Structure formats: C-alpha cells, structure tokens
Amino acid sequence: MAEEKKSLNFIEQIIEDDLKAGLDPTKLRFRFPPEPNGYLHIGHASSICLNFGLGQEYKAPVNLRFDDTNPAKEEQEYVDAIKEDIQWLGFKWAEELYSSDYFQQLFDWAILLIEKGKAYVDDQTSAQIAEQKGTPTQDGVNSPFRDRSVEENLALFKKMKNGDFEEGSHVLRAKISMTAKNMLMRDPIIYRVLKKSHHRTGNDWNIYPMYDWTHGESDYIEKVSHSICTLEFKHHRELYDWFLDQVYDKKDLRPKQREFARRNLSYTVMSKRKLLQLVEDGLVNGWDDPRMPTISGLRRRGYTPKSIRDFSETAGIAKRDNVTDIALLEFHIKNELNKTAPRVMAVLNPVKLVITNYPKNKEEILFAENNPEDENAGTREIPFSREIYIEREDFREQANKKFFRLKLDKEVRLKNAYIIKANSVVKDDNGEITEIHCTYDEDSKSGSGSEASKRKVKGTIHWVSIKHAVNAEVRLYDRLFTDEAPDSHKDKDFKEFINPDSLQIINNSFVEPSLKTAEIGDRFQFQRLGYFNVDLDSTSDGLVFNRIVPLRDSWAKMEHKK
Ligand code: ATP
Ligand code: MG
Numbered sequence: 001m002a003e004e005k006k007s008l009n010f011i012e013q014i015i016e017d018d019l020k021a022g023l024d025p026t027k028l029r030f031r032f033p034p035e036p037n038g039y040l041h042i043g044h045a046s047s048i049c050l051n052f053g054l055g056q057e058y059k060a061p062v063n064l065r066f067d068d069t070n071p072a073k074e075e076q077e078y079v080d081a082i083k084e085d086i087q088w089l090g091f092k093w094a095e096e097l098y099s100s101d102y103f104q105q106l107f108d109w110a111i112l113l114i115e116k117g118k119a120y121v122d123d124q125t126s127a128q129i130a131e132q133k134g135t136p137t138q139d140g141v142n143s144p145f146r147d148r149s150v151e152e153n154l155a156l157f158k159k160m161k162n163g164d165f166e167e168g169s170h171v172l173r174a175k176i177s178m179t180a181k182n183m184l185m186r187d188p189i190i191y192r193v194l195k196k197s198h199h200r201t202g203n204d205w206n207i208y209p210m211y212d213w214t215h216g217e218s219d220y221i222e223k224v225s226h227s228i229c230t231l232e233f234k235h236h237r238e239l240y241d242w243f244l245d246q247v248y249d250k251k252d253l254r255p256k257q258r259e260f261a262r263r264n265l266s267y268t269v270m271s272k273r274k275l276l277q278l279v280e281d282g283l284v285n286g287w288d289d290p291r292m293p294t295i296s297g298l299r300r301r302g303y304t305p306k307s308i309r310d311f312s313e314t315a316g317i318a319k320r321d322n323v324t325d326i327a328l329l330e331f332h333i334k335n336e337l338n339k340t341a342p343r344v345m346a347v348l349n350p351v352k353l354v355i356t357n358y359p360k361n362k363e364e365i366l367f368a369e370n371n372p373e374d375e376n377a378g379t380r381e382i383p384f385s386r387e388i389y390i391e392r393e394d395f396r397e398q399a400n401k402k403f404f405r406l407k408l409d410k411e412v413r414l415k416n417a418y419i420i421k422a423n424s425v426v427k428d429d430n431g432e433i434t435e436i437h438c439t440y441d442e443d444s445k446s447g448s449g450s451e452a453s454k455r456k457v458k459g460t461i462h463w464v465s466i467k468h469a470v471n472a473e474v475r476l477y478d479r480l481f482t483d484e485a486p487d488s489h490k491d492k493d494f495k496e497f498i499n500p501d502s503l504q505i506i507n508n509s510f511v512e513p514s515l516k517t518a519e520i521g522d523r524f525q526f527q528r529l530g531y532f533n534v535d536l537d538s539t540s541d542g543l544v545f546n547r548i549v550p551l552r553d554s555w556a557k558m559e560h561k562k
Helices: 009-019 042-058 076-089 099-114 126-132 151-163 212-223 230-247 274-278 295-301 305-315 326-340 515-519 552-559
Strands: 030-032 064-065 096-099 119-122 169-172 189-193 207-209 225-229 258-259 264-265 322-324 350-355 362-368 379-385 388-389 410-416 419-428 433-441 470-477 503-511 523-526 530-534 543-550
Touching: 009 042, 009 225, 009 258, 030 042, 030 225, 042 076, 042 225, 042 264, 042 295, 042 305, 064 076, 064 099, 076 295, 076 305, 096 099, 099 119, 099 151, 099 169, 099 189, 099 207, 099 212, 099 230, 126 169, 151 189, 189 212, 207 326, 212 225, 212 230, 225 230, 230 258, 230 305, 264 295, 295 543, 305 326, 322 326, 326 523, 326 530, 326 543, 350 503, 379 515, 470 515, 503 543
Parallel strands: 030 064, 064 096, 225 258, 264 322, 350 433, 470 543
Antiparallel strands: 119 169, 169 189, 189 207, 350 388, 362 379, 410 419, 419 433, 470 503, 523 530, 530 543
16 A cells, blocks of 8 residues: 655745755754753754654754853753753754854854954943844944954954953944844844853853854754744844855855744743743742643653654644644543553542441452553452442432432442442531441442343442552642733733642542552553552652543533633
C-alpha cells in the first residue's frame, strides 16, 4: 500500500520550495535556541518538536544553541534543566553550542562594522536615545554622536570593552537610518556595557551583544539554513538580514529567518519571566510544581513525552496568534494512559463499610484485570474482607433514581467482588456517617459464572479492604488560573487570577495493597477517578500520588453550571 503523504505545514512548504529552487538537501540545518533564563514550558515544546521534527524528516542536524547574551538573568541551573527536558522529550541535538562562544567573533565583526562606517559609539543615556527614536508616524532624530570618526569610534568601543565606562554610559549602535519605517532599523543598539559575571565567560567581558546582533550572526556561524522563530520577531527579520549583509560571504549558505505563531494555552501563562514570578513569589512550589505549564512540571505531574509530542503535532503550527485549549493536552495524556496505565482501586475520601453477613475472620483473594484495553496486561490479586472502605460520595441514605451508587435498601456491585445491599448506617454526634452496614450475596462473585454473578445491578463502585489498605497522600490539581487568558487583562496583573483551589491535598486516602511496590513516576488509573502517578515526595513509609488528569472533565461541568 502506498504511504499516504501527510499535508505539509507552511514551514515544510518553505523548505520544499527552497529545495526545488536548488538548495542542496545536505545543507539543511536547524537549531533550537533557548535563553537559559528559566525552565522550558509547553510552548517551547512546540518549537522543539517543530525544529527536531524537521531534523528527523529531512535527516538534517539540529543544534541546541543557548542564547546566552544576558548574564544578568542566565544561570547554569537553567542550562542543565533545558538539556534534561529536551532529552526527556525524546530528542537528540547534533551539537551543544553557546552564543557566548562567539563573543570574540561578534566583537571582531563589530569592529568591521565601525571600520565600514556602519556603527558608532553613542554617549547618551538610554532615555535620550529613546526620545530621539521617533514614532511609527514620525521620523527619529540623529544622535549628536552619529558622525564620529572611525578612529574615535574604535577607541571608544575598545574602552567600552576594557571596562573603562560605567553601565548605561555608552552603547555601540548600528548606523542604519533614523527615518526607517521599521522602528527596529533606527540605529539599533548592538552592544551595551554590562559589568556582570557570565555563567560561562566569567568576567572576560564588560560589554555584551544584543539579541538581534547575536542571533543572525550565530545562525551564520553555525550554517543554520532555516532559523525558525516566533511571530514577534517578524519585524526583526529586516534587521536580521541587514546584519547578515554586513558579514555575509556569497560562497556561504545564507540563513533564513521564518516565523510561526507562539503556542498559547488556555488557563495558564507562558513566559519564563512570568513563571519565574510564580516561583519567586511562592505561588507554586518551584519550577516543577505539577501545576506549572513547564516541561518539568508536566513531567512531575505524570505527563509522558509522547503525550506532549502528540499534543504539539495535533495542535500544529500556525501563522497567526491563537490559543490552544488545555483540554487538548489533557485529551492526549488520557488517550495514551487509557491504553497503558494499569487499573487499580483507591479510595480518596473513605467511609467504612461493614458486610455483616461476611464471616469475621475470613479473607479471600479476588482477581482483577490489570487493563481491559490491553490483553497482555494480565491480572492481579486483590484481598477482600468483611470491612472495606468506599468513597463517601458513593453512598447516600436516600437518593433519586439517577444515583447509580449505593443507597439504603438498594444493591450495588463492588468492583471485581460481590453485590451488596445497604441496610443501615451508624452516625456520630454530628450526624456524620461513620459506618454503613450491608449484606452481601455470596453467590454473586464477579467472574464466578454463577447465575447470581450475572445478575445486573445498576451501579458498580470501587473499594479497598481496610485490613489490607495502604494509606497514601493524594494531591489533586486543578487549573492554576481561573481565567482563560490571565495575562490578557490590561488593568490587572495575571497573578490576580490565581486559582486558590488549584491544589487539594488529601492525607487519608487508601489504595489497594498491590501499590505497595509502586515506584516514583509509575502511572495508574484509579478506577472511576482518574489517572495518577507516584510523586517524588514518596518515601518508603508514605506514598504520594499526583492526579494527572481526572477521567471526566469536572471543569467542563462546572463551567456548564455557571
Ligand atoms: P519566554 O518569553 O517564555 O521566555 P522566549 O521566546 O523568550 O520565551 P526563548 O528561550 O528565547 O524564550 O525561546 C527559545 C525558542 O522557543 C525560540 O525560538 C522561541 O521563539 C521559542 N518559543 C518560546 N516560547 C514559545 C511558545 N510559546 N510557542 C512556540 N515557541 C516558543
Ligand atoms: Mg527570549
């Protein structure tokens, strides 16, 4: 059967057109260029999947380039975390590179620019420079230092480099035009004085290159064929090309910047700067808090690399800004775990149930399928006894016909076990139910083949045997923000929309004994409840579970009620 060709996205289309126009396919090269100023988020994952995906598709190298030109914000911790996240997502870079490795080359090229009369040192403050910039409808004004001689510029620039000037006192600017339509072309700054220690070059440099100057030239040095970035850089493309023109040699490959829309996800924010604020203000428990949209947060929460790759693939890439529904991400993890996660029983909010006609000291072992979606998953043993826990919400003294769980005088099936009937309750002084007394139908054991086992009852509920149950802490997560687009409000800070109920910790949950041997990171379906994984806070005497995602979307229901 002929392989069906998937339709190309617009970036692939650009590459195909370049190949048709004669670009040597062995010259294709891509890069993923994070700034190590925070942890990667799900938006970066889209860029990673796009760039590394192109690498796989065209058998071309993809470099990891750290765009590390701002020592004030960059740290080794972030470099390490970024590498871990990309590898975890399942991708391998060809080379690990750093813009800071090109500081000398960039400096030499800046000298060249000065010598060509295309750059000058400006002694003005940033406020003065900004004032002269003009507006889109109004021309800018030339700096009084714009026509300095080459010699003077060279001498001043070297002084900047040697640390003879204070921060903010001098900058090197490209001499383009103060009347350009594109504001970014109005003599942009190429270098600034920054007396900060850099995580790789230490105190070697007193000046640091700006993003625009660095990025295109780094692409050129690395022979990147297609430099793919997000839409906000569209206006920068003209400058990218202008900078390239100054150093480009015709015999070389000329990198091309092309833009796609950033991934935005509903009910969260997606900028390292904002995520850093959440961490620093203690609104979350670190970058890998399971509520964070960071890759490390999603990993800890229990998301798989595949679910994130599948999400990025389905969400696709766009030419215009848009917001992707977080439900799509949840769909992909549910879809995967439905096929792969072993089923187990866990009772989050327990109430005691006594089966009064079950012998006091009897225990029996029941069998349950590990995963009905996977015939190779096998079965496991579950102990059953006279006293069990069920969910408090699964019982009501009285309820209407739509309540398919346990109620007085009615029957329900205990999953993988027997049919029981509720007869009476015991309450404490506050009227709260402390015990439910039931009787069971001895012949109704699941899978026994008896007539009674085939009897249809409306509801099935999960349970754990009290004597065998394992106590666990369960962390239930909800969306971190109550607003669909928390950072879209002009008059309000995004932090005002933090969901106060985004984390609920339940200490007295009980899980079936097969989970005693569960290891950190293992994922399960708690039947009827959702998918959970073992959090790294678990210890030998205490399991901690994270809810990855509920089976049904409670949020959608809540929204509906409003
Ligand atoms: P942030 O504001 O979150 O720090 P950034 O663009 O400054 O984002 P970088 O480290 O510079 O972060 O990004 C590395 C690469 O990932 C860039 O090519 C950038 O365009 C891309 N990227 C960043 N955020 C997104 C996003 N939300 N969707 C898609 N790609 C993104
Ligand atoms: Mg950035």
